[in-house]
Amino acid sequence: MKTVSLLLVLTTLAFVTRASDQLKSVPKFYIYKTTKNTAIKNGEAKLTIHFDSPNFSDIPLGYQTIIYYSVNNVEDTLTLNTSFTATLRLAAKKTVFKFWPGPGYDEVITDTIQIENQTENEAQVNFYSENRMIEVDKPVIYLQNPVKMDFSLKVIPTNGFTFTYPVYEDEWKGTVYPTGEIELKGQKYPYLFWDSKQAFTLKKHTNGYRVSKEEIIPFLENQLSNARLTSAEKTDFITYWGPRMMQYESVFVQFYLQEDCNQFASIHCDPEPTVVNRLYIAFSKWNDKLEPYIHSIELPAFKRDGFNLLEWGGFELKSIAL
Known part of the structure; x- marks a missing residue:
């Protein structure tokens, strides 16, 4: 993704540091459930992503809705509702994901992940604000x-x-x-x-x-x-x-x-x-x-x-x- 800068407001440093430390102890991205579904078109798969951050609950309406992402360097955006969940349809192949929720966050970049054919996958993305x-x-x-x-x-x-x-x-x-x-x-x-x-x-x-x-x-x-x-x-x-x-x-x-x-x-x-x-x-x-x-x-x-x-x-x- 392009070089980005910047800012938007804050909670106390102590709170954010504790929350960041908690998130750092778990993977930033992981698929926790995979189910075979032959109703999905051959060569494709479905990925439902649950996004989480300790800051999301405090962000005003409008600031929490956009997630920038790329799949194998093809960029797009997601608009989230209050469930902070989105579903993508993907080609079933080796894939690298990138996710970024806006100023103040580090980007989440995955290793190469094999997305299996005709599967439904559920994944978790954990964002944290880096000091x-x-x-x-x-x-x-x-x-x-x-x-x-x-x-x-x-x-x-x-x-x-x-x-x-x-x-x-x-x-x-x-x-x-x-x-x-x-x-x-x-x-x-x-x-x-x-x-x-x-x-x-x-x-x-x-x-x-x-x-x-x-x-x-x-x-x-x-x-x-x-x-x-x-x-x-x-x-x-x-x-x-x-x-x-x-x-x-x-x-x-x-x-x-x-x-x-x-x-x-x-x-x-x-x-x-x-x-x-x-x-x-x-x-x-x-x-x-x-x-x-x-x-x-x-x-x-x-x-x-x-x-x-x-x-x-x-x-x-x-x-x-x-």
Whole structure:
């Protein structure tokens, strides 16, 4: 199958890791029942496949229905109902199967299997979401408050820091000014910066966009304006992510908002902000198999009242050979 990329949302890493480990202990594909049936045309056979994944029950309607597959390198798709079962009619011969249920999953590829003539076969395919290491790039934290105020801020990334600026020592402790400047140990900063390399498991999501190279900047400007980022925040965001996205002629983009960002890091601030807004962007080189995951919506407007904290960051998921 073609090279694919990408993403969609998540459960907690701990849950997915346990579920993945359970599935790894059983074959990804196996035929568990074969029955002779002379009513089937000579030279043919029937294969009923039951698909399983710990994530299927959590995927919204529309995200769980498509299975990409090939039989001896001839590609096609299956549309599943809630039973996650499909039946194929095949030539009775040596066969190699490939199955892929969408972004966030490894492809299941079988060894060469002899499909016997005039038989009905029942098989099981087990999918799991593979944890992949990603660079959570340039999460930056802005603080705003109408009056000068002291604060302390703890950031706990899922897999530890690879870099922080200013240096993070158990917490960032300093003063925020009405201008948005942040002072720590006598030095002033426009924002607080951290990086992290993390294991990341893709799952369902509720937004997805295909954006051509020439539309990337207008797209980002529109979406960030909808979210009520300031001119300075939009400039920081676009000048970092725009060039990276524009290395491709077309990209698939998703946004992770608010509690969805807890998978990357937890944030604890004292005093507690009136509003916490978190926004991460994920992108990958476009592939036509991502078409079913397009769900274009406008980003919601963030509240920016009182003492508010804004964090943005993101990551690129490299293409996975399938």
